[in-house]
Amino acid sequence: MIEKKKNKNAYKKGLNLLEVYPTKFSESVVFVKYDGPVDNFSFPFPDKKVEHIIVNLCPTEPWAIPNKVILRNETPDFLNKLETVRAKYFPDSHCHVVVNYQETGLVNEFNQYKASANRNSSFAKGEFLHLHTMEPVYPYDAPVLIVKNILGLNIGFDQNTIDHGILILDTQTITGIFEHYIQKTEFNTRLISISGTGLNENKILKVKPGTPVERILEPHVKAGIKYRVFLDGPLNGTEVEDLTQKIDWFVKNIVVLEERDYKTPFPYLRVNELLFTTSLMGELRRCVYCNFCDDICPVNLEPALYWHCYIRGEKHKARLYGLEKCIECGLCSFICPSKLELLQVIRECKSLK
Numbered sequence: 532m533i534e535k536k537k538n539k540n541a542y543k544k545g546l547n548l549l550e551v552y553p554t555k556f557s558e559s560v561v562f563v564k565y566d567g568p569v570d571n572f573s574f575p576f577p578d579k580k581v582e583h584i585i586v587n588l589c590p591t592e593p594w595a596i597p598n599k600v601i602l603r604n605e606t607p608d609f610l611n612k613l614e615t616v617r618a619k620y621f622p623d624s625h626c627h628v629v630v631n632y633q634e635t636g637l638v639n640e641f642n643q644y645k646a647s648a649n650r651n652s653s654f655a656k657g658e659f660l661h662l663h664t665m666e667p668v669y670p671y672d673a674p675v676l677i678v679k680n681i682l683g684l685n686i687g688f689d690q691n692t693i694d695h696g697i698l699i700l701d702t703q704t705i706t707g708i709f710e711h712y713i714q715k716t717e718f719n720t721r722l723i724s725i726s727g728t729g730l731n732e733n734k735i736l737k738v739k740p741g742t743p744v745e746r747i748l749e750p751h752v753k754a755g756i757k758y759r760v761f762l763d764g765p766l767n768g769t770e771v772e773d774l775t776q777k778i779d780w781f782v783k784n785i786v787v788l789e790e791r792d793y794k795t796p797f798p799y800l801r802v803n804e805l806l807f808t809t810s811l812m813g814e815l816r817r818c819v820y821c822n823f824c825d826d827i828c829p830v831n832l833e834p835a836l837y838w839h840c841y842i843r844g845e846k847h848k849a850r851l852y853g854l855e856k857c858i859e860c861g862l863c864s865f866i867c868p869s870k871l872e873l874l875q876v877i878r879e880c881k882s883l884k
């Protein structure tokens with residue numbers, strides 16, 4: 532049985548980026564050879580009691596790895612691993628698997644698994660597993676928002692979910708915990724997606740954490756272009772300044788954007804290509820008071836206000852206007868027609884002591 536969708540009025544708007552930027556990946560997974568030192572898998576088990584585990588199988592960013600690549604038609608096998616990890620390390624917890632409501636095949640697989648678990652009286656796992664469906668709207672899967680959507684709990688925008696007994700795990704981390712700590716088999720690779728206007732083709736790679744970003748991207752970047760590289764997406768990920776940087780166990784994707792010297796107003800109206808303007812040519816860009824950023828902010832902040840405080844040199848003043856509630860989704864920067872680096876400014880103001 533599917534549990535009731537709770538996300539309807541959890542917070543306002545958001546953006547269905549999967550419709551705006553339908554991103555295709557080549558089907559095959561390519562292994563990236565690297566003989567240098569790599570990072571061993573380890574998972575920082577929380578010292579707090581875990582009551583809920585949320586597993587998000589509803590990515591809302593188009594550059595995320597598709598479920599079919601991660602699950603490889605082995606959903607029951609994955610759910611067995613999930614239950615084994617839950618029972619061994621978090622026995623008092625319930626698992627909440629969140630699925631895109633359009634992925635009916637996955638929903639059916641989950642329900643069949645749960646029905647068979649419930650039929651088998653030696654298995655208690657059915658009662659601890661819960662399926663939730665969600666619309667793939669960004670940033671519905673931000674930690675604070677997914678907790679509100681799925682569990683109906685309000686936690687502070689600046690709080691860590693684990694402080695409330697809620698652990699959010701991705702599928703590859705669950706597999707890692709199972710294989711490394713329970714099966715005690717070698718687990719030293721991770722799938723990551725690479726995509727963006729700076730690449731010849733969007734791909735899924737199998738990478739050993741510890742591999743430098745330049746080694747990963749080298750064969751795939753278009754020849755002769757200037758480009759910018761983002762770990763975990765251009766919306767709220769981090770930009771890579773030094774391509775010798777090594778990727779760690781938490782990186783899910785790399786986005787490579789061709790650097791252009793012009794602005795594209797209203798880039799969200801473009802379809803069929805992943806195009807973000809990357810105006811770094813030094814031109815002075817201005818806020819045009821369009822209010823797009825205010826309108827799109829899912830937690831009702833006023834990003835333009837922070838920008839104006841910032842450019843007036845009043846960074847501390849920005850903190851008076853609810854800055855700590857920002858979930859750093861990056862939608863304001865994305866939507867801004869002047870392409871102002873709003874999230875960057877917000878992070879800078881937030882970090883002030």
Ligand code: SF4
Pocket residue numbers: 827828829830831832833834856857858859860861862863864873874877
């Ligand atoms: S201020 Fe910007 S980054 Fe922060 S929550 Fe609002 S839209 Fe997202």
Ligand code: SF4
Pocket residue numbers: 817818819820821822823824825834835838863866867868869870871873
């Ligand atoms: S979206 Fe950009 S230009 Fe429009 S009000 Fe916000 S900061 Fe100003």
